[in-house]
Amino acid sequence: MKILLTVLDGLGGLPVKYGKTELELAKTPNLDRLATESALGLHIPVDVGITPGSGPGHLGLFGYDPLEVEIGRGVLEALGLGLEVRETDIAVRGNYATVRYEGNTPVVVDRRAGRIPTEENRRITQRLSEEISEIDGARIILAPGMEHRFALILRFESPLPPGSEKIRDTDPQKTGESPLPAVGENEDAEKIARIVNRFIEQASEILRDESQANYILLRGFSRRPDIPTFKERFNLKSCCIATYPMYRGLASLAGMEIIKPEGWSIEDEISSLEKEWDNYEFFFLHIKKTDSYGEDGNWKGKVSVIEEFDSLLPKILELKPDVLAITGDHSTPSVLKGHSWHPVPLLIKSPYVLGGTCERFTERECLKGEIGIIPAKKIMNLLRANALLIPKFGA
Amino acid sequence: MKILLTVLDGLGGLPVKYGKTELELAKTPNLDRLATESALGLHIPVDVGITPGSGPGHLGLFGYDPLEVEIGRGVLEALGLGLEVRETDIAVRGNYATVRYEGNTPVVVDRRAGRIPTEENRRITQRLSEEISEIDGARIILAPGMEHRFALILRFESPLPPGSEKIRDTDPQKTGESPLPAVGENEDAEKIARIVNRFIEQASEILRDESQANYILLRGFSRRPDIPTFKERFNLKSCCIATYPMYRGLASLAGMEIIKPEGWSIEDEISSLEKEWDNYEFFFLHIKKTDSYGEDGNWKGKVSVIEEFDSLLPKILELKPDVLAITGDHSTPSVLKGHSWHPVPLLIKSPYVLGGTCERFTERECLKGEIGIIPAKKIMNLLRANALLIPKFGA
Helix, strand or coil: CCEEEEEECCEECCCCECCECHHHHCCCHHHHHHHHCCEEEEEECCCCCCCECHHHHHHHHCCCCCCCCCCCHHHHHHHHCCCCCCCCEEEEEEEEEEEEEECCEEEEEECCHHHCCHHHHHHHHHHHHHHCCEECCEEEEEEECCCCEEEEEEECCCCCCCCCCCECCCCCCCCCCCCCCCCECCHHHHHHHHHHHHHHHHHHHHHCCCCCCCEEEEEEEECCCCCCCHHHHHCCCEEEEECCHHHHHHHHHCCCEEECCCCCCHHHHHHHHHHHCCCCCEEEEEECHHHHHHHCCCHHHHHHHHHHHHHHHHHHHHCCCCEEEEECCCECCHHHCCCECCCEEEEEECCCCCCCCCCCCCHHHHCCCCCEEEEHHHHHHHHHHHCCCCCCCCC | CCEEEEEECCEECCCCECCECHHHHCCCHHHHHHHHCCEEEEEECCCCCCCCCHHHHHHHHCCCCCCCCCCCHHHHHHHHCCCCCCCCEEEEEEEEEEEEEECCEEEEEECCHHHCCHHHHHHHHHHHHHHCCEECCEEEEEEECCCCEEEEEEECCCCCCCCCCCECCCCCCCCCCCCCCCCECCHHHHHHHHHHHHHHHHHHHHHCCCCCCCEEEEEEEECCCCCCCHHHHHCCCEEEEECCHHHHHHHHHCCCEEECCCCCCHHHHHHHHHHHCCCCCEEEEEECHHHHHHHCCCHHHHHHHHHHHHHHHHHHHHCCCCEEEEECCCECCHHHCCCECCCEEEEEECCCCCCCCCCCCCHHHHCCCCCEEEEHHHHHHHHHHHCCCCCCECC
16 A cells, blocks of 8 residues: 655745746646546645644644644754754754853844854854763754754753743844843753753853854754654554655654655655655655745746656656645745745545546646645545545444 | 725525526626636635524624624624623613513513504603613613614623623513513622612613503623734724624624714715725724615615625725725525525635636635635634735744
């Protein structure tokens, strides 16, 4: 039994030219053919009118309720920068900042340290990593991000008590003010806050001679959500094929095994899929660039990624998945240059669909489809049903 | 940012002639044009198969869950008769009734006092108001309704304890029986019930010489629901433009400011809208007559109101609202001569819709639209999303 969930990130769109959306403008002969013989519809990632971030968007697709399971900012940042987040970890989102000192008191001059170049960030993060590896039993793990951003993980020896991540941001959110101390909302959190404050102290000493990035501000203290894995919930041996760390990270939260394609192209990802086809029952294939171009407002780019995917679709079909889904985690209309609340086109191909309702795989055609408009969190049920994996309910 | 929610009361209908509904029979060139470039769909006011009253119908449109927020009968009656209902008030629905006396015991002969003419009601209510203004610290406020109906408010000096409105109806619901005393279900309610009984006593003394309306029966003791205002929930400076007191009252419960048009026509209401356009961010425009004609079973009348609205639509469009919604609070099919459970057509125009899915604004065309069929309580989210007012959920 093979189920393949293909996610074209930010797939849904709005009219950009001649009243047509990116999906409508794209020449997609293979998707068109598939659409005529598949079940089509749309899904609502979180709720009507709600624009999801990547975390909630994927949680829904993986069958979790994104309103119930929260992925903290720190965890998402860490996953996005390729760090593993364990249950013994506190994950934090960091900014390099510029401060001036009034006596010994730091005052924030630039919360983003002038958006230092990413290479500068790498150098500084490397420096901190080398000089600080452990504080009071907490391993210190750092990863550089883009410009001024980085991720911090405090890794402990044993699982942490509930609520121990409830630590206030140290970012005062404006210039001219002093960074705030980390303060825990309870005793367990306070213990960790003390370690955090010691880390800030040591880091600011080390960075004191930097001209721009001479301080750190921390936000979004959070922990890996304690959710049942894909295997536990669905008894499916599952894997994720994705080029970007964040999506691999999100899949790892759901307990999927992670396959790293050899290159960055969709073709590379499909090569990985072919290679791993015999090893798993459930495949989450993530394609990023539809979203990236949407965020840039580059509808032509988005159209070209859709067309590229279409040209490679025959390779996927040759694998003969029992159930094939193609959708997005949310819409990213080029005209909005960002994620949006609009329902996302959804296609499901299996031997057990009506088909014959839609002529193409587009936002407007999907409105005519047999799936209707459903919450994202129900898609996993539909895929498992089409794989004949859900037993009858009641007698 | 301007959001305009236009409610044509009881908008939805059923086939009345040539198999067509009121919306389908109406000639609406302006709505038709708008429909082609808008997001369309239908909303379910309360739940599938549930026929809503005006209270729940509007609560849903205002983004409250009509199954959670209850508006008592007394409050609705008082609002409908133009009374303000404060948090220090107990609102009650009253009937003038006819009793005969057996000794000193009144026995109900007619629960509606022969449906006395409304002018009679006004005279009698005036008389009571003049003779009873206060009982044991409660101000007595009366408003005449149609025929035998009136509203009573007991206004106290300070907010009332929770549950103090739990007072049993005094209407025995049949003739040949004595009116029941007001009885409180708890100590606080019992205190108020004693005031109510004193009011009934005094009123029946005053009315003793009336030939028909010589007694009062009270029902639906209730209080203003304690709900967060529109401003608190959505941070929108909002107003209501409505000709009928009940809808102004419902809007005031949600904390909207009330604009009273100078006349009774749709044109008068739109004049008010134009005048107030710079003063608010959210406008609730209520048009009553679609419902009134529906309730009368007068489908031609309902068609004519729809056509009248259509002819005035260009004036609304000239204001260039950022987000424009047109819908009803429920359906009132002329063939049913009353409210019904049928989903209500919904149109949303903003720069961020697909459009191109429907050719007209009718029940059947809306089924093809991009919104699908959604609960009424989600509409406010969709309007705010289209106004780009809802921040992204999660990262």
